[in-house]
Amino acid sequence: MAHHRVVVIGGNNVDITATSTTPLVYGDSNPGSIHTGLGGVARKIAENLTRLQQQTSLVSVFGDDEFARLALAQAKEIGLDLSLSQFVANAASSVYVCINEPGGDMSVAVNDMALCERMMPGFFEERLDVLNTADAIVLDANLPELSVDYLVQHCTPPIFADAVSAKKAPRLHRSLPRLKTLKANQIEVELLTGVSITDEHSMADAARLLHQMGVEMVLITLGRRGAFASDGNTQVFERPLPLKVVNTTGCGDAFMAAATLAVLEKRGAAEVLRQGLAAAALCAQSERAVSEQLSPEALATTLQSIQP
Numbered sequence: 001m002a003h004h005r006v007v008v009i010g011g012n013n014v015d016i017t018a019t020s021t022t023p024l025v026y027g028d029s030n031p032g033s034i035h036t037g038l039g040g041v042a043r044k045i046a047e048n049l050t051r052l053q054q055q056t057s058l059v060s061v062f063g064d065d066e067f068a069r070l071a072l073a074q075a076k077e078i079g080l081d082l083s084l085s086q087f088v089a090n091a092a093s094s095v096y097v098c099i100n101e102p103g104g105d106m107s108v109a110v111n112d113m114a115l116c117e118r119m120m121p122g123f124f125e126e127r128l129d130v131l132n133t134a135d136a137i138v139l140d141a142n143l144p145e146l147s148v149d150y151l152v153q154h155c156t157p158p159i160f161a162d163a164v165s166a167k168k169a170p171r172l173h174r175s176l177p178r179l180k181t182l183k184a185n186q187i188e189v190e191l192l193t194g195v196s197i198t199d200e201h202s203m204a205d206a207a208r209l210l211h212q213m214g215v216e217m218v219l220i221t222l223g224r225r226g227a228f229a230s231d232g233n234t235q236v237f238e239r240p241l242p243l244k245v246v247n248t249t250g251c252g253d254a255f256m257a258a259a260t261l262a263v264l265e266k267r268g269a270a271e272v273l274r275q276g277l278a279a280a281a282l283c284a285q286s287e288r289a290v291s292e293q294l295s296p297e298a299l300a301t302t303l304q305s306i307q308p
């Protein structure tokens with residue numbers, strides 16, 4: 001696996017994940033297990049890239065509390081660069097609370113990502129020279145729309161974007177013509193294209209429309225159903241690996257990290273998809289949002305099990 005310098009821009013937060021041991025009953029207390037860890041789409045993508053031995057910088061905004069200090073310590077431990085991030089005195093960290101069904105699938109989540117609103121265009125103007133030394137920039141839609149617009153207009157490296165959620169995906173709409181790669185789930189793609197996705201045929205239609213808008217590589221994640229990739233020439237759908245699922249939180253971020261590297265290595269849609277699914281499978285076997293077992297060697301071993 002080649003080594004790249006990647007800058008990841010967007011949200012970081014504390015993940016509080018609760019998984020019920022029985023089918024959820026709303027309006028009542030449910031027995032289960034609760035795990036607290038470091039999260040945020042951009043931060044998780046950055047951690048995955050670091051564990052895949054890429055030179056990775058995270059650009060985000062951190063609060064001033066125990067959670068932020070934990071993030072600093074963990075970044076130092078794994079070699080994730082935070083020198084381009086901002087630390088705000090007397091501010092609480094962003095928090096993401098997720099409630100899972102017994103199988104690990106998310107039922108509902110709430111996030112407090114107000115700190116991301118501090119990353120306005122001026123924030124990035126101060127860092128632009130360094131951003132433009134990267135091999136790739138990965139951003140998430142936690143950023144204000146004006147900032148997404150600024151980055152795609154002023155950054156010279158190829159830009160990869162994660163749509164994050166149905167609420168935030170529209171922030172990417174104006175910037176689609178300048179994206180190297182877009183990763184989104186079914187609902188997010190429907191919002192960005194206006195195409196109702198009911199099967200592989202309509203998914204391919206949505207991808208073609210995104211290509212017409214300017215996106216080079218389209219990645220559509222479908223949870224337990226698998227994922228889809230299109231590079232404008234080839235369109236491919238694959239189901240996830242038949243492995244035990246412990247927790248699905250973070251699988252999309254692992255997918256994005258590994259797929260980004262495959263795109264940088266100029267792989268075709270099928271290889272990009274398989275590399276993303278392999279990383280997602282490794283994540284799904286961990287209780288954490290980022291698997292500590294992820295490495296180039298572990299990814300290669302998993303890939304061997306899904307070669308055509």
